[in-house]
Amino acid sequence: AQSVTQLDSQVPVFEEAPVELRCNYSSSVSVYLFWYVQYPNQGLQLLLKYLSGSTLVESINGFEAEFNKSQTSFHLRKPSVHISDTAEYFCAVSDQMDSNYQLIWGAGTKLIIKP
Amino acid sequence: DAGVTQSPTHLIKTRGQQVTLRCSPKSGHDTVSWYQQALGQGPQFIFQYYEEEERQRGNFPDRFSGHQFPNYSSELNVNALLLGDSALYLCASSLDNSYEQYFGPGTRLTVT
Numbered sequence: 001a002q003s004v005t006q007l008d009s010q011v012p013v014f015e016e017a018p019v020e021l022r023c024n025y026s027s028s029v030s031v032y033l034f035w036y037v038q039y040p041n042q043g044l045q046l047l048l049k050y051l052s053g054s055t056l057v058e059s060i061n062g063f064e065a066e067f068n069k070s071q072t073s074f075h076l077r078k079p080s081v082h083i084s085d086t087a088e089y090f091c092a093v094s095d096q097m098d099s100n101y102q103l104i105w106g107a108g109t110k111l112i113i114k115p
Numbered sequence: 116d117a118g119v120t121q122s123p124t125h126l127i128k129t130r131g132q133q134v135t136l137r138c139s140p141k142s143g144h145d146t147v148s149w150y151q152q153a154l155g156q157g158p159q160f161i162f163q164y165y166e167e168e169e170r171q172r173g174n175f176p177d178r179f180s181g182h183q184f185p186n187y188s189s190e191l192n193v194n195a196l197l198l199g200d201s202a203l204y205l206c207a208s209s210l211d212n213s214y215e216q217y218f219g220p221g222t223r224l225t226v227t
Contacts, residue, residue: 004157006157009155032214034214036218041220042220043119043205043218043219043220043221044158044205044207044218045218046215046216046217049214049215051214090157090158092157094214101209101212101213101214101216102148102160102163102171102173103158103160103216104160105157105158105159106157107155107156107157108155108156108157
């Protein structure tokens with residue numbers, strides 16, 4: 001069965017510094033990959049997704065993630081973080097053969113921005 | 116567009132009681148999925164409803180049941196509550212055959 005691992009439960013980083021949040025999934029079957037963000041006291045919002053095509057995907061607020069099939073990874077990066085990026089970030093995977101698009105989730109990584 | 120709405124926001128129940136949580140999907144969406152998010156964990160898939168039927172179910176006991184109404188809104192029912200049922204319950208809506216799910220703010224259930 002598919003599983004998703006987010007190795008870091010918390011990542012503290014100074015404002016304007018770069019950050020990488022790591023995500024690995026277990027199965028090498030064809031997958032769709034997602035990053036969701038959960039701001040304090042809010043629901044989950046889709047940040048970016050990989051469905052096919054270019055392995056590098058970008059969000060409108062400066063995040064990017066790269067699909068690496070050989071390493072079964074989908075790490076999230078941002079070159080310069082802002083205080084407003086403080087949130088919990090979840091990686092999720094969906095098996096392409098699952099027509100219901102059931103999502104398997106990682107445990108989340110809390111991004112803590114230090115001023 | 117109101118997006119996905121859930122009610123109530125918070126709920127406190129006692130062990131053994133029953134609870135009903137409600138979800139209204141985003142306008143135009145016909146599929147509703149429910150997730151349980153325990154503290155410090157990622158969401159766990161409970162089940163998905165489409166055309167008023169449970170289409171797919173995660174690894175949750177029969178104490179967890181649901182319903183979808185003709186207007187696509189949905190309810191999650193949990194019977195015989197356990198302390199371990201304390202969690203944030205998330206509803207997500209989508210179009211059938213679409214990967215993109217829109218989440219509501221959740222209902223925080225505390226079982227004492």
